[in-house]
Amino acid sequence: MTLSGYKILIYLYLTLHTLPVLFGLWYFKRLDAFLRLFLYYLFISLASDLYAILNRGSETWLFHFYTLFEFTYLTLLLATVLESRKAFRYTLLGIVIFAAIWLSSKFTIEPFDKVDSYTSSLSFVTLAVYALFVIYKLVLHPKGWIIYDARFWVSGGILLYGFTTIFTFPLFEYFFMLSWSFHTVSSILANLFYLGGFLSVRRNFTGG
Numbered sequence: 001m002t003l004s005g006y007k008i009l010i011y012l013y014l015t016l017h018t019l020p021v022l023f024g025l026w027y028f029k030r031l032d033a034f035l036r037l038f039l040y041y042l043f044i045s046l047a048s049d050l051y052a053i054l055n056r057g058s059e060t061w062l063f064h065f066y067t068l069f070e071f072t073y074l075t076l077l078l079a080t081v082l083e084s085r086k087a088f089r090y091t092l093l094g095i096v097i098f099a100a101i102w103l104s105s106k107f108t109i110e111p112f113d114k115v116d117s118y119t120s121s122l123s124f125v126t127l128a129v130y131a132l133f134v135i136y137k138l139v140l141h142p143k144g145w146i147i148y149d150a151r152f153w154v155s156g157g158i159l160l161y162g163f164t165t166i167f168t169f170p171l172f173e174y175f176f177m178l179s180w181s182f183h184t185v186s187s188i189l190a191n192l193f194y195l196g197g198f199l200s201v202r203r204n205f206t207g208g
Contacts, residue, residue, distance in 0.1 A: 020198055067116050
């Protein structure tokens, strides 16, 4: 991909990343706890991406901490959908195990001056599997039409983002432009799902 094409992709990504945030703010009073928590995540995610783009990805330490934050926040958010104390306890255990792996990797294979390719890939695949399980639960016990359930759209976006970016981070050091472009496209598609989640609020509110 040419540099100009990459810039267009970045602008498109930022636009589609901003849209769910704007719709979330517009319908904020109608959002349930799940969507409000997810909106806060999108705020932090957008701010992190803007900082990384402005610094041209030079602040690699930021990605390391963001990976830990993202995994912790999204797994806890998905756990709320399951509405099970047992699932919540297993989620906390998973976070502790991931945090231990994340911390040990900083002193071995993944210091802060390198891209966190291994822990991010582990995070992506775990989030994708968890999201798939949540979607299965929503389909098994739907509350009305599944396509009008914001949790389905958010979980679908996490599933798509997780499975399509598992192998992009390990390739960053060898094919940076190609890997980052593929990662950006995956993020664009995921944000379309997130947008669908916030738009479902309008449908449920209007009854249309």
